[in-house]
Amino acid sequence: MFETRPVGLDFLETAPLRLSFAGTMTAPPAAVFDAIARDVTALPRWYGAVAAAEYGGAVPHGVGAKRRVKLVGGLAFHEEVLAWDEPDRYAYRMDRTSVPGIRAMAEKWSVLETMAGTRVTWTVAIDAALPTAAAVRGAVPGITVATRRALGRLDRRLASA
Numbered sequence: 001m002f003e004t005r006p007v008g009l010d011f012l013e014t015a016p017l018r019l020s021f022a023g024t025m026t027a028p029p030a031a032v033f034d035a036i037a038r039d040v041t042a043l044p045r046w047y048g049a050v051a052a053a054e055y056g057g058a059v060p061h062g063v064g065a066k067r068r069v070k071l072v073g074g075l076a077f078h079e080e081v082l083a084w085d086e087p088d089r090y091a092y093r094m095d096r097t098s099v100p101g102i103r104a105m106a107e108k109w110s111v112l113e114t115m116a117g118t119r120v121t122w123t124v125a126i127d128a129a130l131p132t133a134a135a136v137r138g139a140v141p142g143i144t145v146a147t148r149r150a151l152g153r154l155d156r157r158l159a160s161a
Helices: 029-038 040-046 130-160
Strands: 017-025 050-056 066-071 076-085 089-097 102-114 117-128
Touching: 017 130, 029 040, 029 089, 029 102, 029 117, 029 130, 040 050, 040 066, 040 130, 076 102, 117 130
Parallel strands: none
Antiparallel strands: 017 117, 050 066, 066 076, 076 089, 089 102, 102 117
């Protein structure tokens, strides 16, 4: 695993590379927030790129909690929660990763109730070596499709619950 530079919430606005993916869901904001922030072990059931996710430590989780996420294909991230503002914002930074070239990385999920439904935006902020940054940029079309599908699966899952 590679250590990354610790960053705060401001990094989500200042990172050299920022990506956002969004969708609108019918599920209420509280249910969406719970699925994204609280029920991380269920991530693989709705986000196909995720093979496993878990928190370390005692419940309840919140700011400072540690997460581990493993993607399909073996990429891994050890993360720390930076924001747990129920039901609108959930953010975390990567402390360690199996991805070479990432110097710093943070992600934020924003959940907003709108007239059209619950708007979910996932922001990824990265400081990476040029080859890694180029690979991430090249993956944007695939990440966009994967996220759109994942939010659709999550919405259907929450509707049937």
